[in-house]
Amino acid sequence: xxxVAGSGGVREPTAASVARRDGWLRRLPLLPAxxxxxxxxxxxxxxxxxxxxxxxxxxxxxxxxxxxxxxxTRLVTDESLRTAVFNTVVLTISVIxxxxxxxxxxxxxxxxxxxxxGLMRTLMIAPFLIMPTxxxxxxxxxxxxxxxxxLPYVFTPFGLGRVxxxxxxxxxxxxxxxxxxxxxxxxxIILAGLQSQNPEVLEAARVDGANAFQSFRRITLPxxxxxxxxxxxxxxxxxxxxxxxxxxxTYGGPGEDTTNLPFLLYIVAFQGFNIGxxxxxxxxxxxxxxxxxxIGLRTMFSIFQVEPRR
Amino acid sequence: MSANxxxxxxxxxxxxxSVVGWLVVFIFFFxxxxxxxxxxxxxxxxxxxxxxxxFAPTLAEFQEVLSGDFPPFFINSAVASIGSTLLVLILxxxxxxxxxxxxxxxxxDVLFFFISTRFLPFAASLVPLYLLARDLHxxxxxxxxxxxxxxINMPLGVWLLRSFLLEIPPELFEAARVDGASFGTEIxxxxxxxxxxxxxxxxxxxxxFSWNEFFYAVNFTSSVAATAPIFLVGFISGRGLFYAKxxxxxxxxxxPVLLAGWIAQKQLIRGLTLGAVK
Numbered sequence: 001x002x003x004v005a006g007s008g009g010v011r012e013p014t015a016a017s018v019a020r021r022d023g024w025l026r027r028l029p030l031l032p033a034x035x036x037x038x039x040x041x042x043x044x045x046x047x048x049x050x051x052x053x054x055x056x057x058x059x060x061x062x063x064x065x066x067x068x069x070x071x072x073t074r075l076v077t078d079e080s081l082r083t084a085v086f087n088t089v090v091l092t093i094s095v096i097x098x099x100x101x102x103x104x105x106x107x108x109x110x111x112x113x114x115x116x117x118g119l120m121r122t123l124m125i126a127p128f129l130i131m132p133t134x135x136x137x138x139x140x141x142x143x144x145x146x147x148x149x150x151l152p153y154v155f156t157p158f159g160l161g162r163v164x165x166x167x168x169x170x171x172x173x174x175x176x177x178x179x180x181x182x183x184x185x186x187x188x189i190i191l192a193g194l195q196s197q198n199p200e201v202l203e204a205a206r207v208d209g210a211n212a213f214q215s216f217r218r219i220t221l222p223x224x225x226x227x228x229x230x231x232x233x234x235x236x237x238x239x240x241x242x243x244x245x246x247x248x249x250t251y252g253g254p255g256e257d258t259t260n261l262p263f264l265l266y267i268v269a270f271q272g273f274n275i276g277x278x279x280x281x282x283x284x285x286x287x288x289x290x291x292x293x294x295i296g297l298r299t300m301f302s303i304f305q306v307e308p309r310r
Numbered sequence: 311m312s313a314n315x316x317x318x319x320x321x322x323x324x325x326x327x328s329v330v331g332w333l334v335v336f337i338f339f340f341x342x343x344x345x346x347x348x349x350x351x352x353x354x355x356x357x358x359x360x361x362x363x364x365f366a367p368t369l370a371e372f373q374e375v376l377s378g379d380f381p382p383f384f385i386n387s388a389v390a391s392i393g394s395t396l397l398v399l400i401l402x403x404x405x406x407x408x409x410x411x412x413x414x415x416x417x418x419d420v421l422f423f424f425i426s427t428r429f430l431p432f433a434a435s436l437v438p439l440y441l442l443a444r445d446l447h448x449x450x451x452x453x454x455x456x457x458x459x460x461x462i463n464m465p466l467g468v469w470l471l472r473s474f475l476l477e478i479p480p481e482l483f484e485a486a487r488v489d490g491a492s493f494g495t496e497i498x499x500x501x502x503x504x505x506x507x508x509x510x511x512x513x514x515x516x517x518x519f520s521w522n523e524f525f526y527a528v529n530f531t532s533s534v535a536a537t538a539p540i541f542l543v544g545f546i547s548g549r550g551l552f553y554a555k556x557x558x559x560x561x562x563x564x565x566p567v568l569l570a571g572w573i574a575q576k577q578l579i580r581g582l583t584l585g586a587v588k
Binding site: 025026027028029030032033034036037040041042043044045047048051106109110112113114115116120121122123124125126127128129130131132133134135137138139141142143147148150153180183184185188189192193227230234237240241243244247248261262265266269270275278279281282283285286289290293 | 408468587
C-alpha cells in the first residue's frame with residue numbers, strides 16, 4: 001500500500017506528461033465556448049431525438065408515453081410535411097437563384113465606371129439591414145395592399161391594378177420580398193470578388209481583341225465564381241430558415257401554400273403544443289440541413305482554404 | 311464615343327450605365343424611402359388612395375410611438391443584443407485565440423463543429439430549450455433571449471475573431487510569452503488592442519443578428535421581455551389603419567442596425583462571410 005502511494009506521489013516530470021500538460025493549457029481557453037455550445041445545442045438536440053419517440057401534447061396533462069417511431073410514420077404519410085419540404089425547396093432555390101443573378105448584375109454595374117458608386121452601394125445594402133419583420137410589413141401594408149398600397153395604384157395603367165398579391169400569389173410575394181432582402185447580400189460579396197480583380201488583366205484582354213462579353217465570361221466569371229458560391233451557400237443556409245417574412249406576410253397561407261419547415265414547426269409546436277411531433281419534424285429538418293450544409297461547407301473549406309497557420 | 315458634359319469629357323457609356331445603375335438602386339431602396347415618407351405623414355395621408363406624394367411632414371407619429379408602449383420593447387432589444395454580444399466576446403475570444411495562435415490537434419474539426427452549430431436549424435433544439443425555459447421560469451424573461459442569442463452568435467464570434475488573429479504576426483505573441491506574461495495578460499494587454507477592429511466587426515455582426523431575431527423572440531417572450539420585432543406584430547392585421555404609426559415604429563426599430571451597417575460597411579462584408587472575404 002505504502003509503496004504504491006509513494007510511487008504515485010513523487011513522479012519525475014517526463015516529456016510525455018509535460019506535453020500533455022501543455023496540450024491541456026492550449027485547450028483550456030477553448031473550453032468555455034465549447035462547453036457552452038455543447039450545452040445549448042448538442043444536449044437539446046439529443047433530447048429532441050428522445051422526445052421524438054414519445055407521444056406528448058403539452059395541452060393534455062399525462063399524455064407523455066413512449067410511441068416508438070409513430071411520429072415519424074405519421075410524418076411520412078402526412079401531407080403537411082411534404083408540402084412544407086416542397087415549399088422550403090422552392091423558396092430557397094428561387095430566392096438564391098434570382099438574388100445571385102441580380103446581385104452579380106448590380107455588382108458588375110457598381111464595379112464599372114458610374115457616378116456615385118459609394119452612395120449607390122450604401123443605398124443598395126439598406127434592404128438587407130432593415131429589420132425583416134419591418135420590411136415585410138412595409139411591403140404587405142403600404143406597398144402591396146390592394147386598396148391602400150402604392151404599387152396597385154402605380155400598376156393600374158398597366159392592367160395590373162388592384163391585384164391582391166399576398167393572397168393571390170402568396171409564394172411569388174414571399175420570394176419577391178426575400179429576393180429584395182438577399183440581393184444586396186449577394187451583391188456585397190460578389191462586389192468584393194470583382195474588386196479583387198486586377199484591372200490590367202482586363203485591359204490586356206481588351207488589347208488582345210476580346211469583347212466585353214468574352215472577357216466577362218473567360219476572365220471575370222472564373223475569378224468571382226468562389227465568391228458567388230460562398231454567397232449562394234451562406235444565403236441558402238439562411239433562406240432555408242425563413243420565418244419572419246412568412247409570419248408577417250402570409251402566416252403560412254392561404255391554406256399551407258407558403259408553409260415552409262420552420263413555419264410548420266412553429267404551428268405544430270406552439271399552436272398545437274404537440275411536442276413529440278414537433279421533435280420528429282426537428283430531427284427531419286436537421287438531417288436535410290446536414291446533407292446540404294456538409295457538402296456546402298466542405299466546399300467552402302476547400303475554396304477559401306481555412307487552414308491552421310502552423 | 312465621348313460627349314462634352316459640364317465642360318469635361320465624359321464617356322457616353324458612363325452616363326448611360328450611371329442612369330441604369332441609379333434606376334436599379336432606386337427600385338431597391340424605394341421601400342425604405344417609402345417607409346420614411348409614410349412615417350412622416352398623418353394617418354389619413356398614409357392610407358389615402360391615390361397615395362399622397364406631396365405633404366407637410368410631421369413627426370407626430372414618432373412622438374406617438376415613443377410616448378406610447380414602444381420604448382420597453384426597444385430597451386429589451388438593446389439588453390438582449392448588447393448582453394449576448396458581450397457574452398459572445400468573453401467566451402469566443404479565448405477560443406479564437408486558442409484556435410489561431412496555439413492550434414490544438416484537430417483545429418479544423420473544432421472550427422467545423424462551431425460553424426455547423428450556426429446552421430443547425432432551430433428545429434433541432436427548439437422544443438427542449440422551450441421546456442427548459444418553462445421549467446426554469448425563464449419564459450418571457452430577457453435572460454433566456456440573451457443565452458439563446460449568445461448560442462446563435464458564438465460560431466460567428468469564434469470564426470471571425472480567429473480570422474483577425476491570424477493576421478497578427480505570431481512573433482508578437484511569442485515575445486510576450488518569453489517576457490513571462492500570463493495568459494490573461496497576454497489576452498488583455500496584447501490580443502485585445504491588436505484586434506480591436508476585429509472585435510468591432512464581430513460585435514457589429516452579433517448585434518445585427520440578435521437585434522433582428524424574430525423566431526425565438528416570438529416564441530419565448532410575450533409581454534415583459536418582448537423585443538422590437540414583436541411590437542411590429544401588433545400591426546399585422548392593419549387594414550388601412552395605423553400605416554403612419556406602423557411606418558414610424560418600423561423606422562425606429564430598423565434604425566440602429568441600419569446606421570451601424572452603413573457606418574461599418576467594410577466590416578459588414580467580412581463579418582457576413584465569416585472572415586472569408588476581406
